[in-house]
Amino acid sequence: MCRGGPEVPLISARLEHSLPMSYQVIARKHRPQRFEELVGQSHVTQTLQNAIRTGRVAHAYIFSGARGVGKTTTARILAKALNCEQGPTPTPCGACPACREIAAGTSLDVIEIDAASNRGIDQIRELREMVRYAPAAGRYKVVILDEAHMLTDEASNALLKTLEEPPEKTIFVMATTQPEDLVETIRSRSQHFHFRALAFSEITAALAEIARKEDLTIDDGARAVLARSAEGSLRDALSLVEQAVSYCGNTIRDADARELLGVVPEEVLDELMDAVGAGSAERALGLVHQLLAEGRNLQHFCREAIRHVRDLLVARVAGADSPLIAATAEQRPRLKATAARFSEEDLTRYFQILLYTDDDLRRKPDARLHLEMGLLRMVNARRLAPLEELLAELKGERAAISTPPRAASYPATPASGPRALAAAAGAAMGSASGRETAVPEQGAQAAGTGAEKPPRMAPLPAALPSAVAKVAAQFDGLAATQVDAIKAAILAQQKFLGELVEHASRWELAGSEMRLYFSPANKALADLLQAREQIERLRTITSQVMGQPLRVCVRLEPLAAAVAKPRMALNVPELRAKFEQDPIVQAMLERFGGRISDVKRGEE
Numbered sequence: 001m002c003r004g005g006p007e008v009p010l011i012s013a014r015l016e017h018s019l020p021m022s023y024q025v026i027a028r029k030h031r032p033q034r035f036e037e038l039v040g041q042s043h044v045t046q047t048l049q050n051a052i053r054t055g056r057v058a059h060a061y062i063f064s065g066a067r068g069v070g071k072t073t074t075a076r077i078l079a080k081a082l083n084c085e086q087g088p089t090p091t092p093c094g095a096c097p098a099c100r101e102i103a104a105g106t107s108l109d110v111i112e113i114d115a116a117s118n119r120g121i122d123q124i125r126e127l128r129e130m131v132r133y134a135p136a137a138g139r140y141k142v143v144i145l146d147e148a149h150m151l152t153d154e155a156s157n158a159l160l161k162t163l164e165e166p167p168e169k170t171i172f173v174m175a176t177t178q179p180e181d182l183v184e185t186i187r188s189r190s191q192h193f194h195f196r197a198l199a200f201s202e203i204t205a206a207l208a209e210i211a212r213k214e215d216l217t218i219d220d221g222a223r224a225v226l227a228r229s230a231e232g233s234l235r236d237a238l239s240l241v242e243q244a245v246s247y248c249g250n251t252i253r254d255a256d257a258r259e260l261l262g263v264v265p266e267e268v269l270d271e272l273m274d275a276v277g278a279g280s281a282e283r284a285l286g287l288v289h290q291l292l293a294e295g296r297n298l299q300h301f302c303r304e305a306i307r308h309v310r311d312l313l314v315a316r317v318a319g320a321d322s323p324l325i326a327a328t329a330e331q332r333p334r335l336k337a338t339a340a341r342f343s344e345e346d347l348t349r350y351f352q353i354l355l356y357t358d359d360d361l362r363r364k365p366d367a368r369l370h371l372e373m374g375l376l377r378m379v380n381a382r383r384l385a386p387l388e389e390l391l392a393e394l395k396g397e398r399a400a401i402s403t404p405p406r407a408a409s410y411p412a413t414p415a416s417g418p419r420a421l422a423a424a425a426g427a428a429m430g431s432a433s434g435r436e437t438a439v440p441e442q443g444a445q446a447a448g449t450g451a452e453k454p455p456r457m458a459p460l461p462a463a464l465p466s467a468v469a470k471v472a473a474q475f476d477g478l479a480a481t482q483v484d485a486i487k488a489a490i491l492a493q494q495k496f497l498g499e500l501v502e503h504a505s506r507w508e509l510a511g512s513e514m515r516l517y518f519s520p521a522n523k524a525l526a527d528l529l530q531a532r533e534q535i536e537r538l539r540t541i542t543s544q545v546m547g548q549p550l551r552v553c554v555r556l557e558p559l560a561a562a563v564a565k566p567r568m569a570l571n572v573p574e575l576r577a578k579f580e581q582d583p584i585v586q587a588m589l590e591r592f593g594g595r596i597s598d599v600k601r602g603e604e
Contacts, residue, residue, distance in 0.1 A: 026245075027238040030210050033094050033103060035077055038070050039206050039234055040198045045074070047193070049090035052081050057088075058191045059166040062148075064179035065195030068235030071175040072112075074195075075144045076102055078173065079110045083138030098138050108136040116147040121154040128162050131170045141170045148174035149181035156183045163189045197232025200224075200326035206234055207241065216245065220328045221254025228307070228326050229261050264291070264301050266331065269308040270338065276350065276378045277341050284375040288368060298367040299358065302374070306354045313347040315339040349381045483507050486545045490538065497537055500529045505557055513551045514542050520556055530554050575599045 032038045035045040044063075051057050061078075063071040077092070080102045084092040092099050101107035111130065113123070127143065135141045145151075151159065163172065163186060172190070176182060179192065198206075204227045211218045218226075218241070226244070230237035240261070241252075248256040258265060268287070275283035291301055311325045312335060318324060320336035327335060339347070357374030361367050491498035503522050508515040518526040529535065539552040576599040579585050589595070 060172040060190035068233030075173040079142040109138040112144040124158040203227040222257040225257040
């Protein structure tokens with residue numbers, strides 16, 4: 001005990017002496033010192049340089065944007081540009097005493113205030129007293145208010161008075177992540193510059209350059225992981241590099257970066273999509289068990305899966321080489337191959353399921369249960385047919401029963417009954433919409449699962465003509481040929497939408513508004529057409545055909561103006577027999593199961 005007492009301060013002194021007290025973290029060491037060094041904010045730097053060059057520097061600026069994108073750094077560079085011995089100049093030298101003092105944070109003419117902790121009226125009053133005096137050594141006094149949206153209402157009003165009558169040779173720069181919280185009168189007296197979040201490619205390029213300067217080895221996979229985790233902030237990316245260097249030294253590998261940040265390997269995400277593609281619930285549940293056994297955070301995995309499905313969707317829509325995908329060159333071929341296995345509708349559905357699952361993981365207990373249920377929904381999602389295809393199938397069955405197709409229009413098949421007719425109608429629908437369709441092969445089984453294979457698609461060259469009688473237009477010179485042209489364009493692009501508009505009783509063009517009228521008996525079809533997606537497609541196609549921007553609205557005919565139908569003289573048993581023989585009803589019963597429980601006569 002006696003000998004141990006005096007040794008403690010000796011050891012502490014030795015440790016303190018061995019620490020490099022002058023060390024600077026990478027984010028501060030490589031902070032931009034000139035406008036040209038700022039990454040991804042050329043719209044801001046070019047404007048400020050032109051203002052300095054022409055002598056049109058404003059007295060107040062608002063720099064807004066996400067964290068770590070260069071707001072405060074730009075304010076300091078602006079202060080150097082105004083006070084440089086060679087200036088005011090858009091290219092400060094960085095070597096004169098004024099530039100060195102501003103870079104070191106010791107300049108008396110640059111006042112930097114954290115408005116989050118100095119947000120009261122007393123601090124703003126002190127600031128007003130300080131800016132009354134002329135600059136100590138430079139040309140301008142620059143006041144930088146960081147997180148300016150945190151000022152109280154009283155402090156904002158006091159600052160407003162200063163901005164209304166700004167002192168000579170004083171520049172105010174307000175940096176904020178929430179510009180909408182600033183007082184409107186302050187925003188109206190300032191020039192507002194919004195700093196955008198940096199793109200994935202910009203961050204990876206900056207990390208490569210800084211790694212070269214720091215003599216670090218960061219492989220492409222690790223740079224991608226760090227850039228994605230930074231979420232558009234270069235400062236956050238550099239902080240992560242600093243953390244990775246402390247973890248694994250000067251050589252940073254993909255696996256090291258993922259282990260450090262808790263990011264799942266890409267192989268796990270590929271295994272998830274393989275399980276979903278194969279329809280294997282067992283593999284999906286086994287994946288959750290594996291993640292728990294490895295100590296992974298399930299919500300982090302869900303968010304990585306959201307990002308992965310989003311990349312697959314972009315690869316499917318815009319190609320795997322799209323700059324919208326945050327992936328390395330080595331990862332893109334694998335994304336392309338995986339995306340080719342799914343349709344856009346499939347990937348969109350998976351994306352929505354994962355978003356709901358992420359919300360459940362964040363708000364509800366038992367993360368394992370909710371993640372398992374989310375993955376099971378993804379596995380079973382491919383078995384769900386889109387509503388448009390279902391309705392088109394049913395309409396196709398009715399048309400096929402009333403008018404049998406010619407041999408040249410549909411491929412021969414040994415199948416018969418409502419399913420065969422539905423397949424023929426589906427093939428016709430695919431031809432009209434430009435997509436490939438075909439009749440399912442009989443007896444085909446999916447490898448390893450025992451489930452039926454999805455139907456293979458064979459293209460048909462010609463679109464189906466409309467089966468509904470043409471409706472003559474009546475108002476404002478809208479000719480029947482124009483209506484026919486609109487219907488043909490709709491049918492060529494969207495079969496389901498074309499079937500809906502065929503049931504309109506009349507078309508009316510009033511100024512820049514196209515009106516479609518439906519009889520009260522077709523109210524359900526009118527409601528379907530008024531869905532946001534359908535009405536927007538109809539508006540786009542109608543405007544293209546008519547050569548002018550149009551609004552489209554759907555209306556019901558007045559009850560008195562609707563064409564009266566003779567009342568049915570059938571009794572209830574006869575009505576039931578009539579509905580049981582209806583081909584659409586038969587197809588619905590066969591597809592969904594069930595029975596007709598009751599038949600009632602509708603009101604005329």
